[in-house]
Amino acid sequence: MWRAGGMSAELGIGFALRTVNERVQQAVARRPRDLPAVQPRLVAVSKTKPADMVIEAYSHGQRTFGENYVQELLEKASNPKILSSCPEIKWHFIGHLQKQNVNKLMAVPNLFMLETVDSVKLADKVNSSWQKKGSPERLKVMVQVNTSGEENKHGLPPSETIAMVKHINAQCPSLEFVGLMTIGSFGHDLSQGPNPDFQIEVGSTNVRIGSTIFGERDYSNKPAMDKSAADLKASEH
Secondary structure (H helix, E strand, O other): OOOOOOHHHHOOHHHHHHHHHHHHHHHHHOOOOOOOOOOOEEEEEOOOOOHHHHHHHHHOOOOEEEEOOHHHHHHHHOOHHHHHHOOOOEEEEOOOOOHHHHHHHHOOOOEEEEEEEOOHHHHHHHHHHHHHHOOOOOEEEEEEEEOOOOOOOOOEOHHHHHHHHHHHHHHOOOEEEEEEEEEOOOOOOOOOOOOHHHHHHOOOOEEEEOHHHHOOOOOOOOOOOOOOHHHHHHHOO
16 A cells, blocks of 8 residues: 555554555556566655654665755654664755755765756766765765756756766766655655656666555654745755
């Protein structure tokens, strides 16, 4: 059951993870044979969820987690309990990233991937900041593409995608381009997507599942967001 707050989450995180992984494999099996046989990566979206739930999911084998807000990710990833209990954790940033928050994001322990690069200026800023950090490995990044053309969605228009990828490969030596993150009717975001099975069947290789694993989100005790939605709209570009 994919719907938020479904029976899977109510029966515990371990059960929910097993159910989700089984469903993912069933969808993979229905893919057309001409698609690449790439195993989807399950990103457990843990926004608004406490460290203990992340640790519990980790104890059941989940290694990749996604967060939408820089401040929340920094606080959660820096939590001493997570640092000691989850040595192999991999954090993905999946929210809209403003340039003034890049340095803070680069300071996140065990940051593995940035899924939302949507401009040359942002790519350059991330590349420079990661370079200064002195990490021996390049930071994995996805280019975010607004495939549906919706004005309220972030991401590059499809026509600018190739030039963006070329820029990262040629001008951002500290970044490793690993794929596209599409926004819109057929995006990779299975937390909000119309049909997770369909998205996997048509080839999505990076799938995000949130409430189905962790239960309904409680925003009442959530750490302060990077900025309010109104501030984000007012300060974009």
